Amino acid sequence: MNAPTTPSADGRTTGDAGERGWFTRPGAHEGPPRLPEGAAPSRRTGGPAGRRPAPPGPASAGAPAAGPSPDALLIRRTLAEIEPSADKAVSYFYALLFLRHPGLRALFPAAMDTQRDRLFRALLTAARHVDDTATLTEYLSQLGRGHRKYGTESAHYPAVGECLIGALAHYARDSWNADAEAAWVRAYTAISQIMIDAAAEDARTSPAWWQAEIVSHESRTPDIAVVTVRPDRPYSFRAGQYTSLETPWWPRVWRNYSFSCAPRPDGLLSFHVKAVPAGWVSRALVHRARPGDVIRLGPPTGSMTVDHGSDNGLLCLGGGTGIAPIKALVEDVARHGRSRPVDVFYGARHNDDLYDIDTMLRLQKTHRWLMVRPVISDGPTLGLSGQLPQVVRKYGPWNSYDAYLSGPPGMIRSGVDTLVGIGMPADRIRHDSLDELTASAT
Ligand SMILES: NC(=O)C1=CN([C@@H]2O[C@H](COP(=O)(O)OP(=O)(O)OC[C@H]3O[C@@H](n4cnc5c(N)ncnc54)[C@H](O)[C@@H]3O)[C@@H](O)[C@H]2O)C=CC1
Numbered sequence: 001m002n003a004p005t006t007p008s009a010d011g012r013t014t015g016d017a018g019e020r021g022w023f024t025r026p027g028a029h030e031g032p033p034r035l036p037e038g039a040a041p042s043r044r045t046g047g048p049a050g051r052r053p054a055p056p057g058p059a060s061a062g063a064p065a066a067g068p069s070p071d072a073l074l075i076r077r078t079l080a081e082i083e084p085s086a087d088k089a090v091s092y093f094y095a096l097l098f099l100r101h102p103g104l105r106a107l108f109p110a111a112m113d114t115q116r117d118r119l120f121r122a123l124l125t126a127a128r129h130v131d132d133t134a135t136l137t138e139y140l141s142q143l144g145r146g147h148r149k150y151g152t153e154s155a156h157y158p159a160v161g162e163c164l165i166g167a168l169a170h171y172a173r174d175s176w177n178a179d180a181e182a183a184w185v186r187a188y189t190a191i192s193q194i195m196i197d198a199a200a201e202d203a204r205t206s207p208a209w210w211q212a213e214i215v216s217h218e219s220r221t222p223d224i225a226v227v228t229v230r231p232d233r234p235y236s237f238r239a240g241q242y243t244s245l246e247t248p249w250w251p252r253v254w255r256n257y258s259f260s261c262a263p264r265p266d267g268l269l270s271f272h273v274k275a276v277p278a279g280w281v282s283r284a285l286v287h288r289a290r291p292g293d294v295i296r297l298g299p300p301t302g303s304m305t306v307d308h309g310s311d312n313g314l315l316c317l318g319g320g321t322g323i324a325p326i327k328a329l330v331e332d333v334a335r336h337g338r339s340r341p342v343d344v345f346y347g348a349r350h351n352d353d354l355y356d357i358d359t360m361l362r363l364q365k366t367h368r369w370l371m372v373r374p375v376i377s378d379g380p381t382l383g384l385s386g387q388l389p390q391v392v393r394k395y396g397p398w399n400s401y402d403a404y405l406s407g408p409p410g411m412i413r414s415g416v417d418t419l420v421g422i423g424m425p426a427d428r429i430r431h432d433s434l435d436e437l438t439a440s441a442t
Helices: 070-100 102-107 113-128 133-150 156-171 178-203 280-288 320-336 357-366 388-394 409-421 434-439
Strands: 210-221 224-231 242-246 254-258 269-274 294-297 313-319 342-348 370-376 401-406 429-431
Touching: 070 102, 070 113, 070 156, 070 178, 102 156, 113 133, 113 178, 133 178, 133 242, 156 178, 224 280, 224 294, 254 269, 254 280, 254 320, 269 280, 269 320, 313 320, 313 388, 313 409, 320 342, 320 357, 320 401, 342 357, 342 388, 357 370, 370 388, 388 409, 401 409, 409 429, 409 434
Parallel strands: 313 342, 313 401, 342 370, 401 429
Antiparallel strands: 210 224, 210 294, 224 269, 242 254, 242 294
């Protein structure tokens, strides 16, 4: 921990990082988490708003309105240089980490494919927002809380930082110098401290993970199952959020799933899982899991939640299993007891893929404020046909609605473009992080 200069990957010393030791601030808490993995917050398209005080380091040093800070410029230069060889830089980073700190290997899954990408994305996201205190803090706090389930400890952060610097120095040779290194050290120090603090604060009130017994497993199609679990301790979440879960068959491999129900009085939680090719977790959950099996849940996360202080209608686009959190939002509105229009466009490729249409139509029958429209994109149908965003454009007007988009990343992207194109303010469009959705596809 106290290494005022650290050898970089190629044997050079990495300059003057200060006498305090690398990537630690005096007074830093000892607390849980592990290494960055990537859990960008659900977001409004217009950009999330943070609520915590300014973090140390470059984020507070820069004045966003005045353009990028000197540290941000140096960091961006490094990122631009390593981008073409990002895969190699990440492999190199892990090789360094496991060589220098073999004890950390046990915290990672046996196969590192997705983990590699997620770490890199998380660091890029953090570095990209180095001048944006609010976004950085919100993003990293969530990341720090989410890392408790891996058994991460604050002592692991310096090791990660040292190897990150080693990999950057090796792959950004043209832009790497003492100034760039000092900028990265400041940024990483701020990044890790926010994560450590958030994890320590979270540990005061929440477990690092929950065990949950599968109490029902319902096959809806040959590759889609609705899995219902009972957590071992009270699990508090909001409709529209998601969590990460780990199965007993793939230890340390965590995947994100949205809750398909609003909080229930009996405490049960449900997920819609589609088995995708080469999807270890999804295939295990659909084809192998049975009642009585026990999985682990991480904390709830995401902000695709209903603002109950607003009278706006809800325009919901749910594509494929993306209908899961939309169903939760409908239940949430119903429980709140206030009538506000909810228009759901439920997209699928073929009629047979509308695996939850009966539930949605039942809800429509019960609630006069709810309109459910199935939309088929690739096959014959007696109802609406086409891509979800194009169909939604034909309805409306949507000027007194907030939009909620859930489904494949491509659908979310084109949905956002369409809605912004027809004049919906970006800050009224909500969806989960596209990075997380892409990383969690298996
Ligand atoms: N919170 C969220 O956003 C959630 C997202 N998902 C994601 O939803 C996806 C569901 O997969 P499947 O059921 O196989 O969906 P799918 O590939 O069968 O597509 C579902 C619907 O989305 C439309 N769509 C797909 N790509 C599109 C594009 N580029 N532009 C416009 N429309 C497009 C299809 O036409 C269809 O109507 C997965 O990627 C999963 O990760 C699932 C649950 C929650």
